[in-house]
Every structure is written in structure tokens, then in C-alpha cells.
Amino acid sequence: MLWIDKYRPKRLDKLILNQEIGDNLSKLVATGDCPHTLFYGPPGAGKKTLIVALLREIYGAGAEKIKVETKPWKIALPSRNIEVELTTLSSNYHVEMNPSDVGYQDRYVVQEIIKEMAKSRPLDMKGQRGFKVLVLNEVDRLSKEAQASLRRTMEKYSAACRLVMSCTNVSRVIEPVRSRCLCVRVAAPSTAEVQRMLAHVAKKESLSLPDSLSLRVAQASERNLRRALLMLETCRVAQYPFTPDQPVQLADWELYIQEIASDIMQEQSPKRLFQVRGKLYELLVNCLPPTLILRKLVLELLKKLDEEVQHTALALAAQYEHRMQEGQKAIYHLEAFVAKFMSEYKQWSIMAFG
Structure with missing residues (x-):
């Protein structure tokens, strides 16, 4: 397992970075409801980690029992029938997908597939929240037509589902969608924070990490934590014990x-x-x-x-x-x-x- 996934915090109270955001989300969930949410920020800032921890906070450990499915969807249009293949990651309580993967047909995914999923409530309630969560990645890459359809879905099926979305550039998300969401900015970690995370992972792996090497990895990662951990893991494979002047391998x-x-x-x-x-x-x-x-x-x-x-x-x-x-x-x-x-x-x- 990659270190990125192995050491990803699964709970809001275990976050090493973005602790303030985690505390605020925890208080929000404790009130008994959760609005549509839009996380935005640069790659490797921690949006995925926050979403995983938020799902765990809402539904408990059941949200971690996930399966991956890739299946074709047949969509009947007035003039023709189309078939799109979409990969989803799902549990009993949530479905995660990337609608922009289907390109210009993304509006049909939003109009039909997401609408179909939004109608159904979680399969196994056991006293949990009475709504399903749809996690949509890279919503800023959706076409304007798809985003307009998404707005209507958010309004019509808000009783049965909540949308948790992530994007890099929030300015590419239309205003009607943004105004219906709790927008959470996830800033890129500083170089010092990236170093702190590298030191934390190195300690967990029982590795001796020189400060000069961790600094060069943090700087080469351009404040992208995912990239920094991949670089450190590559350095570990290339040479261990680490040396202070060890080269940092680019992708x-x-x-x-x-x-x-x-x-x-x-x-x-x-x-x-x-x-x-x-x-x-x-x-x-x-x-x-x-x-x-x-x-x-x-x-x-x-x-x-x-x-x-x-x-x-x-x-x-x-x-x-x-x-x-x-x-x-x-x-x-x-x-x-x-x-x-x-x-x-x-x-x-x-x-x-x-």
C-alpha cells in the first residue's frame, strides 16, 4: 500500500493538517445535518482526506467498506440512445464518482445517473443519517450545461441526498452551484508543514530522515503533500539509509x-x-x-x-x-x-x- 493511503487520517479529530477545518466540520455534523459542501484548493492540499474523514464522521466505520464498480449506463434521449461507462466507488451510504471522465457527455451523467442515485436513500440505515452522500470530484471540469443540471438535482433531491464536491479552481464552478453549498477553502500546506508530515511518516516507517533531504523533497513537491510523500517513497526505494545529499527523483x-x-x-x-x-x-x-x-x-x-x-x-x-x-x-x-x-x-x- 502506498504511504499516501496507509497514513491518510480517517477521522476529523485525527487530522495532522487542516485541524481547524476538521473541528468546524465535526461541530457541523454534531448538529444533526450536513449541507451540500464544496471543497476547493490546489492538488495535494488535503481535500480527499477531509472528505474521507467527513464521511466517517457522518456514518461511522461503515463508510469505509467500499467497492469499485465500472459499468455501462444506457441513457434514453428523445432523439437517440447513448451508453456511457463510468467508474464509481461506493459504500452503503455514499457514492463517489468523477462525472467529467465522460467528456462532453457529462451533462447526461448529471441529468440521469446522478438523478437516479439521488432518489434512493442509504441501504443500511441502522440509526444513521437519513440521506445518502454523493461525492463528485473535479466539478470545475464539468461543462456549464452539466453544472446547471447539477443545480437542479441539488434542489430537487436535497431530502434524500447531500452532494460533497471537490475542485481545484472554484471560479470555474457556476455561481448558482456555489451559492447552494458550504464552500470550504483548503489551502496548500506550507513547506514547514510538508516537512512535518514527512517526518511523521518517516517515524511511522522507522526511517531516519535527514532534515536537508526532507527540506529538498518539500521544496521539490511545490507544497503538494501527495507528491511529497510519493517522492519520499521513491527515495526510499532508490536508496536507504538516506543521505543528506541524496538526489530527489522527479516523476x-x-x-x-x-x-x-x-x-x-x-x-x-x-x-x-x-x-x-x-x-x-x-x-x-x-x-x-x-x-x-x-x-x-x-x-x-x-x-x-x-x-x-x-x-x-x-x-x-x-x-x-x-x-x-x-x-x-x-x-x-x-x-x-x-x-x-x-x-x-x-x-x-x-x-x-x-
Whole structure:
């Protein structure tokens, strides 16, 4: 089992980070009810941990007895029938899913599947709360139509279910949904807090962790606790006992994006664009979010650019990230960004160096 899951606190009163949020949620549940809730914050800040602990606080240990199901859903529309395949994680009291996984068909998932689940109450009550919880991840990636349908579901079935949602960018969630939720901001942990968590896990694993190594891991993780624990576990596999100057291994996909950035800077040609497109497509096939690929690629390019070209790169990134949100095929927008950047950079190079 990965350390992330092995040492994830299962109860609100056992939280190491976000203790204040945990205390407030515990008091709220003690009143006998729980409103629709929206957790928002950067990746690795602890949103998933808070949701797991909240479910345990509401339903007790029964919420931890979960099963994973992947099944097709047949949805009858006025003009046609469609079939979507969705993976859910469920217990007797809650269902967790990621509606944005089905892409542009997400509104049908919200309109039909979530509505169907919201109608039913928990199977095994035993004196527990009289509502089911639907956990929806990455609601900021849902289309506007899906979010509008979600608002209607929240209103109509509030007696039978509560929605607990999580997202990274709350500004992409429409106002009618936000106004119907208790919005909880989960801030990224500080570098010192990441170090404290690394030390806690190292102690549990009976490992001797040098302060200099834990500091470098915390800094390389960019305040992402999930990433920091994965990095520490990778260091443990690579070499133990730890040494203060031990290198911190980055993820393979990050090294691959660094390679793509180097390819772009070395040559700006149709042949090189074709090669870069293949590498980008390989990242997408391995289920990396396209916005993450674009963001990391831009950060790597910025390290190699003069200040006057950095502004152009950032403006292009913002433009194509917006198009990516509105469109369907991410590879088109990633390739268009690279092509446009290559054109702008080559034109600047000719003017600057003749």
C-alpha cells in the first residue's frame, strides 16, 4: 500500500493538517445535518482526506467498506440512445464518482445517473443519517450545461441526498452551484508543514530522515503533500539509509515534459512539431490532464526564455488553455500552442540574432 493511503487520517479529530477545518466540520455534523459542501484548493492540499474523514464522521466505520464498480449506463434521449461507462466507488451510504471522465457527455451523467442515485436513500440505515452522500470530484471540469443540471438535482433531491464536491479552481464552478453549498477553502500546506508530515511518516516507517533531504523533497513537491510523500517513497526505494545529499527523483512525466521543452527550443520546424505532437499524445494516453501538461510545459519553457519572450509564451498559454476548456480534443489545442509558440520564438530569434 502506498504511504499516501496507509497514513491518510480517517477521522476529523485525527487530522495532522487542516485541524481547524476538521473541528468546524465535526461541530457541523454534531448538529444533526450536513449541507451540500464544496471543497476547493490546489492538488495535494488535503481535500480527499477531509472528505474521507467527513464521511466517517457522518456514518461511522461503515463508510469505509467500499467497492469499485465500472459499468455501462444506457441513457434514453428523445432523439437517440447513448451508453456511457463510468467508474464509481461506493459504500452503503455514499457514492463517489468523477462525472467529467465522460467528456462532453457529462451533462447526461448529471441529468440521469446522478438523478437516479439521488432518489434512493442509504441501504443500511441502522440509526444513521437519513440521506445518502454523493461525492463528485473535479466539478470545475464539468461543462456549464452539466453544472446547471447539477443545480437542479441539488434542489430537487436535497431530502434524500447531500452532494460533497471537490475542485481545484472554484471560479470555474457556476455561481448558482456555489451559492447552494458550504464552500470550504483548503489551502496548500506550507513547506514547514510538508516537512512535518514527512517526518511523521518517516517515524511511522522507522526511517531516519535527514532534515536537508526532507527540506529538498518539500521544496521539490511545490507544497503538494501527495507528491511529497510519493517522492519520499521513491527515495526510499532508490536508496536507504538516506543521505543528506541524496538526489530527489522527479516523476517520469515531468522528465518527459522537460525533454519536450528542450526539443521545442532546439528546433522550430514542421518535422519537430510532428515529433512533439507524438510525445504530447503519449502523455494524454497515459491519462495526464491536458491542463497540467500545458501548465508544466509552459513553466519549463519559461526557464529557457528571455524575459521579453516570456510574456508572449504566457499570453499564448492563457489563450490555448481557454480554448481547451471550450473544445473537446485536447491534443489539437496543445499542438496549436506549440506551433504558435514555435512561430513566435523563431520570428523573435531572427530579429534578435539576425
